[in-house]
Amino acid sequence: MAQLSVVPSRAGRDEALALARTLPPPGPVPGRYWKIDLTKLALEEVEPGSVTSRFALSDEAKRKGVIATDLGSASREHEAVITATEGNAVDWRSGRFTALNAARRENGAFIFLPKGVVIEEPIVVTQRLEGPAAFPYVLVAASEGSRATIITRYEAAPDLELVSEIVEIVALEHASITYSAVQDLPANVRVFWSRRGNVGRDAELNWALAELGAGVSIGDVKSTTLEAGARTTIAGLFFPNKGQHVDLQSEADHPAGKTQSETIFKSAAIDGGQARFIGNIRIRPSAHGVDATLRDDALLLSKDSHIDSIPALEIGANDVKAFHGATIGAIDDEELFYAMSRGIDRHEAERMIALGFFEPALVRFPTERLREELRGALAGKIA
Amino acid sequence: MASGLNVSDLHVTTGDSGEILKGIDLKVERGRIHALMGPNGSGKSTLAFALAGHPSYQIVRGNATLDGEELLALSPDKRAKLGLFLSFQYPAAIPGVTVANFLRTARTAVRGSDLTPAQFRTLVFEQLDHLGIDTSFLGRYVNDGFSGGEKKRLEMLQLAILAPKYAILDETDSGLDVDALGAVGESLTTLRSGAGKDTGFLIITHYPRILQYLEPDVVHVMMDGRIVKTGDAELAHRIESEGYDNIRDEVAASGAA
Numbered sequence: 001m002a003q004l005s006v007v008p009s010r011a012g013r014d015e016a017l018a019l020a021r022t023l024p025p026p027g028p029v030p031g032r033y034w035k036i037d038l039t040k041l042a043l044e045e046v047e048p049g050s051v052t053s054r055f056a057l058s059d060e061a062k063r064k065g066v067i068a069t070d071l072g073s074a075s076r077e078h079e080a081v082i083t084a085t086e087g088n089a090v091d092w093r094s095g096r097f098t099a100l101n102a103a104r105r106e107n108g109a110f111i112f113l114p115k116g117v118v119i120e121e122p123i124v125v126t127q128r129l130e131g132p133a134a135f136p137y138v139l140v141a142a143s144e145g146s147r148a149t150i151i152t153r154y155e156a157a158p159d160l161e162l163v164s165e166i167v168e169i170v171a172l173e174h175a176s177i178t179y180s181a182v183q184d185l186p187a188n189v190r191v192f193w194s195r196r197g198n199v200g201r202d203a204e205l206n207w208a209l210a211e212l213g214a215g216v217s218i219g220d221v222k223s224t225t226l227e228a229g230a231r232t233t234i235a236g237l238f239f240p241n242k243g244q245h246v247d248l249q250s251e252a253d254h255p256a257g258k259t260q261s262e263t264i265f266k267s268a269a270i271d272g273g274q275a276r277f278i279g280n281i282r283i284r285p286s287a288h289g290v291d292a293t294l295r296d297d298a299l300l301l302s303k304d305s306h307i308d309s310i311p312a313l314e315i316g317a318n319d320v321k322a323f324h325g326a327t328i329g330a331i332d333d334e335e336l337f338y339a340m341s342r343g344i345d346r347h348e349a350e351r352m353i354a355l356g357f358f359e360p361a362l363v364r365f366p367t368e369r370l371r372e373e374l375r376g377a378l379a380g381k382i383a
Numbered sequence: 384m385a386s387g388l389n390v391s392d393l394h395v396t397t398g399d400s401g402e403i404l405k406g407i408d409l410k411v412e413r414g415r416i417h418a419l420m421g422p423n424g425s426g427k428s429t430l431a432f433a434l435a436g437h438p439s440y441q442i443v444r445g446n447a448t449l450d451g452e453e454l455l456a457l458s459p460d461k462r463a464k465l466g467l468f469l470s471f472q473y474p475a476a477i478p479g480v481t482v483a484n485f486l487r488t489a490r491t492a493v494r495g496s497d498l499t500p501a502q503f504r505t506l507v508f509e510q511l512d513h514l515g516i517d518t519s520f521l522g523r524y525v526n527d528g529f530s531g532g533e534k535k536r537l538e539m540l541q542l543a544i545l546a547p548k549y550a551i552l553d554e555t556d557s558g559l560d561v562d563a564l565g566a567v568g569e570s571l572t573t574l575r576s577g578a579g580k581d582t583g584f585l586i587i588t589h590y591p592r593i594l595q596y597l598e599p600d601v602v603h604v605m606m607d608g609r610i611v612k613t614g615d616a617e618l619a620h621r622i623e624s625e626g627y628d629n630i631r632d633e634v635a636a637s638g639a640a
Contacts (some may be wrong), residue, residue: 119508343463356479
């Protein structure tokens with residue numbers, strides 16, 4: 001993998017920007033549904049603001065030696081770990097906005113879990129994003145046998161217009177990481193992210209991702225199960241409404257046999273909201289004994305809304321279990337009638353059924369408080 | 384203002400299948416139990432759905448009132464708010480919505496916030512107890528992965544929580560084993576002695592098994608979209624021993640058209 005110092009040199013930045021300009025913009029080609037044309041976005045004119053991370057870390061975690069700090073200060077004290085981890089899961093050369101992130105980022109968040117450290121209380125990372133453009137970078141290094149839950153939030157300054165984020169997670173043998181990200185940025189913001197994790201022997205990585213805000217949100221999440229016993233879940237939900245465009249890709253990549261993945265995405269669109277979801281399972285040749293599932297359900301709540309749902313299975317080994325199921329449609333008439341026959345008016349019934357529809361993805365989010373917040377935000381979209 | 388659930392000259396069709404109900408006249412009064420019996424395909428469930436307001440059933444003519452209020456122009460939720468309840472033969476599953484949430488939402492929709500959360504809880508727990516349902520039921524998703532018996536118990540639970548003025552029970556006894564039928568039957572008996580004592584019941588059934596728990600005041604027999612015979616409980620017993628063939632022959636002989 002291409003290595004780049006976490007806070008890149010001048011020459012490194014120039015190289016990254018030059019590369020970014022040659023790469024095609026992500027997301028669907030503009031057309032009948034997708035109204036966004038990113039070719040007009042001049043990368044060299046994107047003006048960096050800043051990212052400031054705050055961390056809520058329990059006393060228990062501090063006592064056990066967990067590090068949660070910004071990269072600026074971490075890079076001196078934990079240089080060896082960072083050097084060993086950075087670039088492992090995300091190749092900054094892989095896309096226009098990852099390269100842009102490499103060209104422009106000033107700082108980021110760094111979380112390090114020492115060997116065998118298990119902490120119950122979630123680590124909460126709040127990233128304050130100052131405009132016009134912010135380039136967050138999150139690096140999580142989970143040592144052997146460590147376990148933690150990480151909850152990340154954005155906080156947008158009024159001048160924010162563009163966000164390009166990289167999240168990189170390395171879970172070593174027997175480590176277990178749950179990483180939750182809720183994107184609820186203001187409607188004028190365009191956000192691009194690339195979140196990837198490498199999962200070691202008998203380790204576990206669980207993603208819980210919600211795309212609620214921003215006018216344009218384009219992201220890709222990927223877990224790579226590197227060694228036998230590695231498990232990953234990729235759970236996501238998105239719900240574009242008026243003026244919002246969402247394009248997400250997920251990939252469970254299985255280079256090693258006897259590994260597992262479960263991908264579950266629930267989405268809805270209303271009031272002209274547009275989305276595309278591409279869900280990939282990739283089982284490499286000789287990765288025998290993989291068990292991978294992909295479940296992707298989309299709910300259209302108005303005629304002018306649109307979701308493209310594209311499952312893609314690439315299976316190179318014989319002795320595997322791979323399942324995918326996808327549905328797309330409106331609210332079921334019989335469910336609606338049943339609820340209405342109990343006195344619940346159409347609007348409330350639709351809202352209740354739609355919220356219930358999200359629930360299998362919602363329950364993957366780590367705390368009840370977060371789940372309640374998400375339910376509230378989703379309900380708010382069905383005005 | 385006319386009290387009761389009144390149906391007059393009701394003709395109903397579904398899309399391309401022609402008229403299923405060919406002129407139904409029926410009056411159910413509060414506190415009374417009417418049984419509506421008839422062979423499969425006679426139109427019993429169509430009557431239930433049409434009265435509850437299912438969008439697939441079109442009213443060709445006729446009308447229906449609930450304590451004097453016109454029903455047929457109303458959306459299903461407004462009919463429920465007037466006090467009509469339908470116990471479904473095949474209740475829909477609503478994945479992701481818990482029974483507890485559904486019951487509270489329905490109760491509030493129909494009755495407003497007439498109970499404090501604590502009172503509501505007490506009511507629900509009492510009814511769970513009557514129905515022999517474990518409290519873990521409340522955390523499950525509505526009808527999602529329920530057995531046939533569990534679905535019917537949930538219908539009875541809703542009936543008890545909503546305590547409607549008029550309840551239509553569509554084949555509530557079908558698909559139940561003896562134990563489940565017993566639980567549902569006893570819950571109806573309990574309901575009749577409490578919150579449901581003023582409820583008027585229209586109990587749709589193919590076989591009269593459920594009627595051993597609820598002795599009907601009136602029995603109607605439906606065939607081919609019409610009510611062809613009305614009698615007392617004795618008529619149900621007759622159907623139990625003879626089936627529908629004799630009645631069909633009598634109706635044919637009398638030239639009912």
